[in-house]
Amino acid sequence: MLHFLTKILFLTLLIFIYCEFIIYYFVLLGCSWSQLSKLDQDFTISSPKDPSKKPLHVMLIADTHLLSSYEGHWFNKLRRDWQMYRSFQSAIFLFEPHIIFFLGDLTNTGQWYSDKEWNKTIQRFHSLFSVSSNIRLYVLAGNHDIGFHFDVTDKNLKRFEQTFQTPHVRLLTIDDDNIHFVLINSIAFEGDQCRLCERADHELNTIINELSQTDILTKPVLLSHFPLYRSSDANCSRQSLTTLKSTSQYPTHKERYDVLSQEATKHLLTTIKPRLVFTAHTHRYCYTEHNNKDGKIIPEWTVPSFSWQNRDDPSFMLLSITTNNQRVSHCYLPRETTIFWSYAIGGFLLTFYILFGGRRPFYLVACCFLRKMFKI
Known part of the structure; x- marks a missing residue:
């Protein structure tokens, strides 16, 4: 009888270990860093000086929506935290990225948190998404972190900036690779001449001057929480349409709420002239393309939510990039139904x-x- 009970306990433990540990590795092993192709290479920009140098590996995560202590049932919060922790740490172990970007909405209702609740949630964030010292981690502001444009307070804005050392516009240059990233607080790009927008425009102009004075012709990668303007998701790539039966089921996007305005989008594309764009906010995957004034195509990837609170099939992106080449991989996490x-x-x-x-x-x-x- 004791031998039989031991077997039962052992089998129960195996089921638990598979569902809570092993399944994450099994699913993530289906993804990898994309190999760069010469077909995608931009020959107007010089190749890396060292041809043997490996590309920069970047992980992009969006909309974690960490629940506060008073939101939802305690078990639901514990479950979501564990799922994201296990997924993130498994991905770090398998892919070993050089840089990680969180594209906003770290918290679920952070704009309404007290300072005490905010600090507790941020401690959880750093605990769940802890990385070694050789991995750089950067965070963008989302509307659930500081509020939409119409309800952003100086206190919330200052609190977020002090927590993550994030100005409205930031130029991040990887010196060894000569690769530029421009990180923007998309909530500050309303174009209504408020002090938030005036500061963002000033910081953007400063960065544009920096880019124009550099000897490297590499175009930057633009990172934003709000997607660039698109009327709806109907024109996204086929992969993003699989969850709905027809494109007519996609609602029209509201400017300055679901996406950036047409004016802000045009301004960013013509001034920054990015080589590609990564955004978030909608919780759905979307690949779309924009045309700049030179007629060149600028691809945009909208990264889905990383939380099972928002999707049955959360996911993230991997970017392999050099000075004149890049490839993107879309990596899924285990479905909750699975x-x-x-x-x-x-x-x-x-x-x-x-x-x-x-x-x-x-x-x-x-x-x-x-x-x-x-x-x-």
């Missing part, structure tokens, strides 16, 4: 094992069940 069915199937088989004790009837029923499930 984890649920893994527990259900494991529990089903374990129940039959308990009932039949490993005898032949259990073997026959289990085989029949698996054949029907997987159509063997």
Whole structure:
């Protein structure tokens, strides 16, 4: 009897370990850093001085929406935190990125948090998404962190900037690779001449001057929480349309709420002249393209939410980039429904094992069940 109970405990532990640890590695192993192709190379820009130098590896994550201590059930919050922690740490172990960008909405309702609640949530953020000292981590502001443009307070803005050392516009240059990233607080690009927007315009002009004075012709990568203007997601790539039956089911985007305004989008594209753009906010994947005044195509990827609170199939992006080449990978995390069915199937088989004790009837029923499930 003791031997039988030991087996049951061991099998239960195996099911738990698979569903809470191993499945994350299994799913993430289906993704990898994309190999660069000469077909995508920009020959107007000189190649890296050292041809053997590996590309810069960048991970992009969006909309984690960490719940506060008073939001939702405690188990739901614990579950979401564990899922993101396990996914993130598994991804760091497998992919070893050089830089990680969080594209805003770290918190769920951070604009309404007290200072005490804010500090507690940020401590959780650093605990869940802890990295080694050789990995750089940068954060953008989202509307759930500081509020939309119409309700941003000086206190919330200052609190976020002091927490993550983030100005409205920031130029990040990787000196060894001569690769530029421009990080913007998209909530400050309303164009209504408020002090928020005036400061953002001033910082943007300063960075544009810096870029124009550099000897490197590399165009920057633009990072924003709000997507650039698009009327809806109907024209996104086919991959982003799989969740809906027709493009007519996509609602029209509201400027300055769902996406940046047309004026702000045009201003950013013509002044920064980015080589590619990464955005967030919608919680859905989207690949779209913009044309600048020179007629060149600027690709934009909208990164889906990283939280199961918002999606059954959260995901993130991997960017391999050099001075004149880049490739993007879209990496999925385990579906929550997959984890649920893994527990259900494991529990089903374990129940039959308990009932039949490993005898032949259990073997026959289990085989029949698996054949029907997987159509063997």
